[in-house]
Amino acid sequence: MPLRPLLFAAAILAFFAAPQLLPEFYLFQICLIAGTALAVLGLVVVTGLAGQISLAQSAFVALGGYGASILAASWGVPLWAGIPVVAVVVAGLGFLLGQMTLRVAGHYLALATLAVTAIVQLALIHWEALTGGAAGMAVPPFEIMGRALTSGRELYYVIVPVTALFILTAQNLIASRFGRALTAIRQSETAAEAMGLDVLRYKAAAFAASAFLGAVAGGLLAPLSTYLDPAQYGITYAIYFLAIAVVGGMTSPTGAVIGSAVFVLLPNYLQAFQSYLGLVFALLLLGFIVLRPNGLSSLPWLRQAGALLHRTTGPKP
Amino acid sequence: MTEALLRIENVSVRFGGLVALDSVTLEVAPGSIQAVIGPNGAGKSTLLNVITGLYTASGGSILFRGERIDGRTPHAITRRGIARTFQNTELFGEMTALENVMISLDRFYAYGGVTAAWQGRHYRQIETSARDEARELLALVGLAGDENEAAATLPFGKQRRLEIARALATRPGLLLLDEPAAGLRAAEIDALNRILLDLRAQRQISILVIDHVMPLVMAISDRIAVLNFGRKIAEGTPDAVRRSPDVIAAYLGEKAAHAVGS
Known part of the structure; x- marks a missing residue:
């Protein structure tokens, strides 16, 4: 297929052209979209594919952001090294949380994961010595090879490739036996178990993956915002991620990017509605659940575009 | 006699005060098609679910190829060579x-x-x-x-x-079928029979089938066990079971009585 390398070349070209052509404001927005999409990608795996509803994504993003920042501020570990280390630790926490799905499912799982978000937020507020408490903490700059990346224009070269790498990897894993197994578990845990799948291990692995992606996202978004405020990492943020996943398409990695773009860019065009933004997002979420439960990525023309990018079989809607 | 592929020994299953299976003993010989029949609520599905690890036996033991499998998780049991289908398709x-x-x-x-x-x-x-x-x-x-x-x-x-x-x-070495003929037309049941007999002949798979559709069970089974209220009340060749007075009373009798009553 000659189209694939062509599209790939176009993407590379666009990637290097954007910083030359766009002002800082838009580059900052692109970084925000990419970082958010990475967190939402975690939900695509655990909730979209494996069918395990999670409101803990806010907690994982917070742990990634705070963890990497604390490592940098207190121990001088640069962010580029701290983020992956913290992400692996948070993934371990996600795996343990996943063990809970042995006993808890559905609405109760939503509540239990919500509790995780609440607990992490409380810990951030009360562990003042480490986190700066309710006042928050400043994020050390992202330094790489002696250069501090401070603007959106600079962080762009880190956040966008990392997100692209994870999106493509996720897409391939979804098309493989791993994606099949998670999809099967979503549709019938009983049957999946009876066909020899270790359902609990898969669900725990899905939680670990969502925690890992959330932590990386949090770690990358932290230097972009330069300041961490514990008030941000609450229940609203957890629902924000879930809403993006629904609007983009619960089972689609590219949907995570599309949904994030909508939720990051829309406020720019709704300046007049600023105080009603929550309402706009709520209506958007409700509208999608009722009218297009498979999200924007299920729009026919977008699916065709997605199929072009895929070698073997695309993920099922 | 060769060693049984599957051996269920005095297995009981209780749900609170209800005894779903009461000290049932049953064997599946290698290469055989074994049927378990019985009226609704006799414990047939419970038997299948306890073999595959969905339910835990409150007493007794289950051996597959000479190894204890009771107490293991469903996926571990499947990996040992026991596969199943579901009554209401899953x-x-x-x-x-x-x-x-x-x-x-x-x-x-x-x-x-x-x-x-x-x-x-x-x-x-x-x-x-x-x-x-x-x-x-x-x-x-x-x-x-x-x-x-x-x-x-x-x-x-x-x-x-x-x-x-x-x-x-x-x-699998053993295939468990949970009412495979329920809801099928006569022609479909014939086709299913042929598939199951071919499986045994060509793939050396033993089959344990539970059902209350008589044509399937009678046509293909080597042995039939009859459950009623969680107990095994008879076992033998299809002909012997068909003639057993206990079975007629408990199973066919009840069905006939039901038909008259409705």
Whole structure:
């Protein structure tokens, strides 16, 4: 297929052209979209594919952001090294949380994961010595090879490739036996178990993956915002991620990017509605659940575009 | 006498005060088709669920190939060689027929996360082999033309056969069938009979079938055990069971009485 390398070349070209052509404001927005999409990608795996509803994504993003920042501020570990280390630790926490799905499912799982978000937020507020408490903490700059990346224009070269790498990897894993197994578990845990799948291990692995992606996202978004405020990492943020996943398409990695773009860019065009933004997002979420439960990525023309990018079989809607 | 493939020994299952299975002993000989029949609520499905690890036995033991399997998780039991179908079909509805079968096969065509992420030639070779075996199994149950249909959109008779293909893909030594003929027409039951007899002949798979549709059970079973209120009340060849006065009273008698009453 000659189209694939062509599209790939176009993407590379666009990637290097954007910083030359766009002002800082838009580059900052692109970084925000990419970082958010990475967190939402975690939900695509655990909730979209494996069918395990999670409101803990806010907690994982917070742990990634705070963890990497604390490592940098207190121990001088640069962010580029701290983020992956913290992400692996948070993934371990996600795996343990996943063990809970042995006993808890559905609405109760939503509540239990919500509790995780609440607990992490409380810990951030009360562990003042480490986190700066309710006042928050400043994020050390992202330094790489002696250069501090401070603007959106600079962080762009880190956040966008990392997100692209994870999106493509996720897409391939979804098309493989791993994606099949998670999809099967979503549709019938009983049957999946009876066909020899270790359902609990898969669900725990899905939680670990969502925690890992959330932590990386949090770690990358932290230097972009330069300041961490514990008030941000609450229940609203957890629902924000879930809403993006629904609007983009619960089972689609590219949907995570599309949904994030909508939720990051829309406020720019709704300046007049600023105080009603929550309402706009709520209506958007409700509208999608009722009218297009498979999200924007299920729009026919977008699916065709997605199929072009895929070698073997695309993920099922 | 050769050692039994599956040996259920004095197995009891209690749900609170209800005794669903009361000290049942049953054997499946290698290469045989064993049936368990009984009226509704006799404990047939409970028996299947306790063998496959969905329920825990409150007493007794279950041995498969001489090894204890009671107390193990369902997936561990499947991996030891016991596959099952479900009474009300438990297919992965949104997935295609082919994918349904591949779920069971993937274990035998394993590759790591890096291989899956890279999707190179090695990956494509393994996936192709898995796909080929899945196609063979679909053809075996007469679903050759339906591989890309979503399981939920298949007609009921085909869903039943897809369940069998999916169970076979776990490469079992023993296949447990939970009322495979329920809701099927006479012609479909005949086709199912042929598939099951072929399986035993060609793949050396033993079968334990529970059902209350007599034509299937009578036509293919080597031995039939009869359950009533959680107890085994009779066992023997189809002819012997058909003539047993206990069975007529408990099973056929009750059914006849029910027919008169309604």
